[in-house]
Amino acid sequence: MEKQDLASAYRRMKSPNIKTRKRALKIIHEIKRAKQRNLLKEK
Template sequence: MNVEKQDLASARRRLKSSNLKSRKRALKVLHDYRRNLQKSK
């Protein structure tokens, strides 16, 4: 199984993808990141 990178850059790149599944997954990564940003402040 291919393990994909879960960083911001690749998530943002995947948002422009035509693949719905990877787009949703990328959106989740970005949301989690933003949520953690708010918590740490």
């Protein structure tokens, strides 16, 4: 199983493999979405 953190996802974005890039992009979007939800919840 691969790491699901932001740093690993950004590193995987440099990969020539399309599937790897798509997987990384999905993780990045997921984390950004969660961060945005937390900001809205705090207000």
